[in-house]
Amino acid sequence: xxxxxxxxxxxxxxxxxxxxxxxxxxxxxxxxxxxxxxxxxxxxxxxxxxxxxxxxxxxxxxxxxxxxxxxxxxxxxxxxxxxxxxxxxxxxxxxxxxxxxxxxxxxxxxxxxxxxxxxxxxxxxxxxxxxxxxxxxxxxxxxxxxxxxxxxxxxxxxxxxxxxxxxxxxxxxxxxxxxxxxxxxxxxxxxxxxxxxxxxxxxxxxxxxxxxxxxxxxxxxxxxxxxxxxxxxxxxxxxxxxxxxxxxxxxxxxxxxxxxxxxxxxxxxxxxxxxxxxxxxxxxxxxxxxxxxxxxxxxxxxxxxxxxxxxxxxxxxxxxxxxxxxxxxxxxxxxxxxxxxxxxxxxxxxxxxxxxxxxxxxxxxxxxxxxxxxxxxxxxxxxxxxxxxxxxxxxxxxxxxxxxxxxxxxxxxxxxxxxxxxxxxxxxxxxx
Numbered sequence: 001x002x003x004x005x006x007x008x009x010x011x012x013x014x015x016x017x018x019x020x021x022x023x024x025x026x027x028x029x030x031x032x033x034x035x036x037x038x039x040x041x042x043x044x045x046x047x048x049x050x051x052x053x054x055x056x057x058x059x060x061x062x063x064x065x066x067x068x069x070x071x072x073x074x075x076x077x078x079x080x081x082x083x084x085x086x087x088x089x090x091x092x093x094x095x096x097x098x099x100x101x102x103x104x105x106x107x108x109x110x111x112x113x114x115x116x117x118x119x120x121x122x123x124x125x126x127x128x129x130x131x132x133x134x135x136x137x138x139x140x141x142x143x144x145x146x147x148x149x150x151x152x153x154x155x156x157x158x159x160x161x162x163x164x165x166x167x168x169x170x171x172x173x174x175x176x177x178x179x180x181x182x183x184x185x186x187x188x189x190x191x192x193x194x195x196x197x198x199x200x201x202x203x204x205x206x207x208x209x210x211x212x213x214x215x216x217x218x219x220x221x222x223x224x225x226x227x228x229x230x231x232x233x234x235x236x237x238x239x240x241x242x243x244x245x246x247x248x249x250x251x252x253x254x255x256x257x258x259x260x261x262x263x264x265x266x267x268x269x270x271x272x273x274x275x276x277x278x279x280x281x282x283x284x285x286x287x288x289x290x291x292x293x294x295x296x297x298x299x300x301x302x303x304x305x306x307x308x309x310x311x312x313x314x315x316x317x318x319x320x321x322x323x324x325x326x327x328x329x330x331x332x333x334x335x336x337x338x339x340x341x342x343x344x345x346x347x348x349x350x351x352x353x354x355x356x357x358x359x360x361x362x363x364x365x366x367x368x369x370x371x372x373x374x375x376x377x378x379x380x381x382x383x384x385x386x387x388x389x390x391x392x393x394x395x396x397x398x399x400x401x402x403x404x405x406x407x408x409x410x411x412x413x414x415x416x417x418x419x420x421x422x423x424x425x426x427x428x429x430x431x432x
Contacts, residue, residue, distance in 0.1 A: 040222050041162040045170050047221050048154045051111070052177030053184070055214040056151060058118060058207045060185035060291045062087065062144065064284050065193060067271050067391070069200045073134040081267050081391030083125075083141040088263065088387045090121075090145015091152070092380035098149045099373030106225035107157045111218045114150020117143055119211035126204035140204075147211065152376050155353075156368070159360050160223045165306070168357045172302030175295060175353055182291030186284040193280065236367035239374060250426040251359035252375050254314050256382035257419035258351030261321055261412050264386035265328070265344055266290060268394040268408045269337065275401035276332045286337050293345030301353050310358040311427055317350030318420050321412065328409040332402055340409075351419075 063084060071080035094117075102110035121144030128137030158170040188206055195202035242248055269290070270283040305313050324343035330336055363371045393411060394404040 041166060041170065043220070043222055044161055045158050045173050047217055048158050048174045049177035051214065051217050052151070052154055052174055053180035054217070055115065055118070055147075055210060056178050056181035057185035057188065058122070058210055059148065059151070060182060060287060061189050061203055061207060063266060064186060064189050064270055064287050065200045065203055066141070067267060068274065068280065068283075069129060069137065070134075071271070072199070073128070073132065073137055075134070078392055078396040079134075080271060080395060081387060083138055084267050085384060085387035085391065086138050086141040087121075087145045087148055088380055088384040090117075090142040091148040092145070092377060092384050094146045094149035095152070095376035095380055096373040098146075098153065099370075099376065102153060103368070107153070107160065107223045108218045108221050110153060111150050111157075111221070112215055114147045115211040115215040115218075117146025117150070119208045121145070121147065122204045122207035122211065126201050126208070129198050129201045129204065149376065149380070152380070153372070155356055156360070156372050157221075157223060167360055168305040168310075168353075169302035171353055171356055171360070172298045172300075172305075174298075175301075175349070176298035178295035179292060179298070182288055182295055185291070186288035189284050190281060236364050236370070239370055242363065242367060242371050243374070245362055246426055246429060247362040248359060248371065250422045251355045251362065252378050253422045254318070254419045255352055255355035255359070255375065256379045257415045258314075258317060258321065258348050258355060259379050260382040260386035261415055262294075262344055262348040262352075263383045264390050264411060265324070265408060266341070267387050267390040268405065269341060271394055272332070272401060272405040272408075273334075273337055276405075278334060282334060286334075286341050289338055290341035290345045293342040294349055295345075297346055297349045298353065301349055302357075304350075305354060305357050310354045310361070311423060313350050314354035314358065315420070315423055317347045317352070317354060318416055318423070320347035320350060322416055323347070325409045325412045325416075329406055332405065 066084040066087070067081045070083040071077060074080050074082065098110055098113070101113065121140045121142070123140070124143055125137055125140030128134070128140055154174050155171045158174040159167045162170040189203055192202040192206050193200055196205075237245075266287065269286060270280075273283040273286055274280060301313065320343055324340050324347055327336060327343060328340035359371070359375055389411065390408060393407040394401075396404075397407040398404045
């Protein structure tokens, strides 16, 4: 009898979820009219928006408290941001296997693997906090990187079933789901940070629950499993040939720089805000404003890319990142933290979504498993280096919090020169 009741409950819940998702699909059809054959694309975009909103909220939660929790456990302040660095390292290590897994077994299998990693990493992190063990806490952070890697493929999954003219908008809509996560995540931190006897342990337990519940969303994802290539079907270019493509090279460089600089500054922000005498709630509000700025522009970034081209939007993103560094260097008043982090989020949005669109336009479907894995390996490799550097620059490069914060923001300049130079080279090459 219990089994029958359970089955009946599931049968009621799935139609309810189907109805909810179907309603969102119909609303999207009004906002973005598409041919009938693109219904599947709309449905998948809605599922991925919900996943970005719900599951994605764990990333701002962890980035707000990761450095503060690490600071309470680490033997030296220089290692405070090591937990966040290991999340990114775990994501970099997972990127290529995750891409290969999705190429062989489909997106759904890869995204479920990501939620398992997110739940397991949060559980191990909570255990490390409970026992006051920095190594165990670091192990949990490394495992959490599996989720971060899987989340990075949401934007690519949005293009799998989308018509070519809808792809920039599909990527943009999915990234816009982060708007909700930017609201949910920091608010959950405020509620859960001190909810247990061990500070921050309650937050990690909530992250584990989010992954378990959110995994059900992917039951409604409708992306066909890639066909195994036959002997007489196109195999696509090799990895070396793909990387020889100028457009692909520049897209990877710009995505890597946009994401790395965002991570470099955001990782140190909670430490800088609290170190300058403000409260943890202020740090959460600053990061919340930053994440909102990362995702609010996604409602129109796709339209801007369609009108002006990906290269120009990436260039605008790099210019805004430069402005973010200038505002951060101008002082440490709370409004300056807000201004710098809002610009940082906006610059990341233009730079990263533009670079993703540029990459998606430069490879064939049979090449996506190779190039998307390479892209995310490079992107999260750069983010890993930036994350490691962030803690050292913030805590060990000067005699004060302000000196460390200035060092973090000055470190943006060489990478912006690299990305801007490569983008100008690509534009000149195209004209020639």
